[in-house]
Amino acid sequence: MKEPAIGLVLPSPEGVAYRFDPGALGLELLPTGGPGAYAGYEVLHEPADLVRWAAACRLRPDPDGLAVSPEDVATARYLRDALWRVAVARVHGQPLPAADLVVLNEAAAWRPPALRLAADGSRAWRTPVTGTQVLAAVARDAVELFSGPYADRVRECSAHDCRLVFVDTSRPGRRRWCSMEHCGNRHKVRAHRSRSQAHEAHEASRDPKAGVRAPTPRLSR
Numbered sequence: 001m002k003e004p005a006i007g008l009v010l011p012s013p014e015g016v017a018y019r020f021d022p023g024a025l026g027l028e029l030l031p032t033g034g035p036g037a038y039a040g041y042e043v044l045h046e047p048a049d050l051v052r053w054a055a056a057c058r059l060r061p062d063p064d065g066l067a068v069s070p071e072d073v074a075t076a077r078y079l080r081d082a083l084w085r086v087a088v089a090r091v092h093g094q095p096l097p098a099a100d101l102v103v104l105n106e107a108a109a110w111r112p113p114a115l116r117l118a119a120d121g122s123r124a125w126r127t128p129v130t131g132t133q134v135l136a137a138v139a140r141d142a143v144e145l146f147s148g149p150y151a152d153r154v155r156e157c158s159a160h161d162c163r164l165v166f167v168d169t170s171r172p173g174r175r176r177w178c179s180m181e182h183c184g185n186r187h188k189v190r191a192h193r194s195r196s197q198a199h200e201a202h203e204a205s206r207d208p209k210a211g212v213r214a215p216t217p218r219l220s221r
Contacts, residue, residue, distance in 0.1 A: 006058055018181040023167035026142030027087065027154075028057045030165055035081040044073055044080075047131070054134045061113060061134065065127030072131025079107050079135055083142055087165045090146055090154045107139035159183035
């Protein structure tokens with residue numbers, strides 16, 4: 001049986017869906033909105049929204065076995081905003097904000113979902129899984145990420161108009177884009193256009209006739 005693709009499906013400003021894999025569960029909550037300028041991207045408004053996100057994240061609990069309350073939604077937004085500030089501080093080598101660390105560490109102390117072994121040998125979650133348990137798993141993963149061997153590989157997308165955060169788990173460690181489908185492809189298109197324009201300008205400079213207007217004929221008297 002083929003495993004479903006890892007990562008979240010996000011809409012681009014142009015309305016084209018693309019897959020974004022931040023590389024860690026602890027970062028998958030961030031694209032649902034956030035503090036300040038990120039508030040305009042808010043998608044967690046009611047329990048069904050948090051259920052939808054949880055079913056799509058790499059934790060993948062059975063949506064039919066998820067028990068999410070309105071309080072869980074408020075907690076998710078509170079934890080997510082704290083995670084944003086901690087992640088951005090980590091990216092830029094700044095001190096981690098103390099108040100947000102309290103939020104993160106408290107969530108990491110909650111009880112996470114319990115695993116069970118299914119009859120077919122696969123791994124599953126013991127149901128029901130509560131919203132609090134899902135958030136505990138997110139917080140614990142974030143603690144491991146920000147304190148682990150990949151902490152220095154937490155990065156922002158290199159696109160000037162994108163601030164998505166990811167962890168580069170690739171062996172070479174040269175990941176620059178949130179997604180090659182989106183920002184990576186836009187960069188390639190811009191680079192290609194720039195090279196084409198530079199080539200055209202170079203060719204025009206070599207042609208003495210390029211850019212020179214033909215003289216206007218004068219009528220003889």
